[in-house]
Amino acid sequence: MKQRYLALDVFRGATVAFMILVNNPGSWSHIFSPLEHAPWHGLTPTDLVFPFFLFAVGNAQAFVLPRLAEQGDAVFWKKLLKRTALIFLIGLFLNWFPFVQWQDNELLFKGWTWTRANGELAGVRIFGVLQRIALCYFFASIIIYYAKPRGAFVIGSILLLLYWAWCIGANPADPYSLAGWGGTAIDKAILGEAHMYRGEGIPFDPEGLASTLPAVVNVIFGFLVGDYIRRRGLMQQQAALPQGGTHPQFETVAVLLLAGVALLAAGYAWNLSFPINKKIWTSSFVVATSGLAIALLATLVYFIEIKGSRGRWTYFFEVFGKNPLFIYALSGLIPKLLWLIRIPAGTTNSGEPKFVNPWGWFYQAVCAKVPGPPEVGSFLFALCFVVLLWAIGYWMDKKRVYIRV
Numbered sequence: 267m268k269q270r271y272l273a274l275d276v277f278r279g280a281t282v283a284f285m286i287l288v289n290n291p292g293s294w295s296h297i298f299s300p301l302e303h304a305p306w307h308g309l310t311p312t313d314l315v316f317p318f319f320l321f322a323v324g325n326a327q328a329f330v331l332p333r334l335a336e337q338g339d340a341v342f343w344k345k346l347l348k349r350t351a352l353i354f355l356i357g358l359f360l361n362w363f364p365f366v367q368w369q370d371n372e373l374l375f376k377g378w379t380w381t382r383a384n385g386e387l388a389g390v391r392i393f394g395v396l397q398r399i400a401l402c403y404f405f406a407s408i409i410i411y412y413a414k415p416r417g418a419f420v421i422g423s424i425l426l427l428l429y430w431a432w433c434i435g436a437n438p439a440d441p442y443s444l445a446g447w448g449g450t451a452i453d454k455a456i457l458g459e460a461h462m463y464r465g466e467g468i469p470f471d472p473e474g475l476a477s478t479l480p481a482v483v484n485v486i487f488g489f490l491v492g493d494y495i496r497r498r499g500l501m502q503q504q505a506a507l508p509q510g511g512t513h514p515q516f517e518t519v520a521v522l523l524l525a526g527v528a529l530l531a532a533g534y535a536w537n538l539s540f541p542i543n544k545k546i547w548t549s550s551f552v553v554a555t556s557g558l559a560i561a562l563l564a565t566l567v568y569f570i571e572i573k574g575s576r577g578r579w580t581y582f583f584e585v586f587g588k589n590p591l592f593i594y595a596l597s598g599l600i601p602k603l604l605w606l607i608r609i610p611a612g613t614t615n616s617g618e619p620k621f622v623n624p625w626g627w628f629y630q631a632v633c634a635k636v637p638g639p640p641e642v643g644s645f646l647f648a649l650c651f652v653v654l655l656w657a658i659g660y661w662m663d664k665k666r667v668y669i670r671v
């Protein structure tokens with residue numbers, strides 16, 4: 267019988283909702299500090315979103331892989347290759363979409379590579395959030411399927427230690443800086459500078475090849491926790507309280523909380539020699555964020571599954587959790603489509619026509635007018651977009667439309 271646990275759906279849905287919130291401010295110049303990534307080393311609430319999503323992928327695998335194992339290797343590999351390819355290609359599609367761009371008041375086709383106005387070669391970014399999810403899902407699934415839970419834990423630990431050693435070995439003098447980190451050289455050689463992220467001012471990809479290695483372990487941790495919950499039968503509320511003993515559900519939650527706190531402490535201890543850093547996805551970052559994910563999930567399990575605290579607040583996040591990939595993809599498609607629409611907005615000082623797109627117009631004309639510091643209006647804009655996507659997800663749930671890959 268297929269199990270479905272609301273706490274896991276809420277955890278996944280809340281992660282998707284928060285990811286959309288932090289990715290779509292009204293203005294990137296006006297963001298509340300908790301909604302920004304750490305400049306380099308460090309950890310903010312926003313830095314938790316991506317590792318939590320990978321953790322949730324692992325949770326889901328804990329309920330899928332046992333069924334695939336019963337059907338044999340051929341079914342496993344068919345499912346794995348198909349899903350990996352689809353997620354990766356959807357991510358690449360989102361990076362390339364909408365295939366046209368405005369340049370000198372002309373709408374031009376955006377090829378695989380093109381030349382900017384300053385003569386610099388540019389191109390479609392190959393990696394991104396969904397591409398990393400695809401690769402982490404792929405490698406973590408293979409490790410878990412063949413090594414089983416205990417072996418997966420051992421291999422995951424080895425991967426974290428190897429990544430630490432590799433970072434130091436690649437550049438002993440300056441292994442953890444933007445300029446000194448060794449993964450950029452690998453990405454340049456394989457991807458090419460034109461196809462890399464440039465948000466840091468230089469070609470540097472925070473979802474590149476080398477830093478994908480430790481990210482695989484976030485999925486493994488998620489699987490181990492999901493597998494533990496499944497094996498314990500935690501959500502069976504009908505379980506009788508043992509005579510004179512502690513309810514097994516409370517024991518399981520206590521174990522999860524202790525594991526979460528232990529990993530969080532280990533991550534910050536490791537931070538003393540291997541700094542917590544999302545952008546190069548350090549091993550200490552993996553351990554600390556996995557600890558926080560476990561603690562949060564244990565808390566949700568306690569309130570939702572044991573105490574029965576369910577209602578509108580859980581359903582709000584459940585809507586995101588039922589169509590997570592589709593809603594996330596939609597959050598990337600809608601802004602890019604709106605950016606193509608140009609509304610006349612007067613002229614510049616030199617007499618050139620000015621334009622605004624509906625995305626920017628709504629922020630400037632509505633959200634930016636809200637009293638208070640500009641961060642309030644920027645946050646309100648992001649919140650409105652979250653509500654819009656929730657409404658779409660709500661309609662899909664009512665129509666029982668669930669898009670899976």
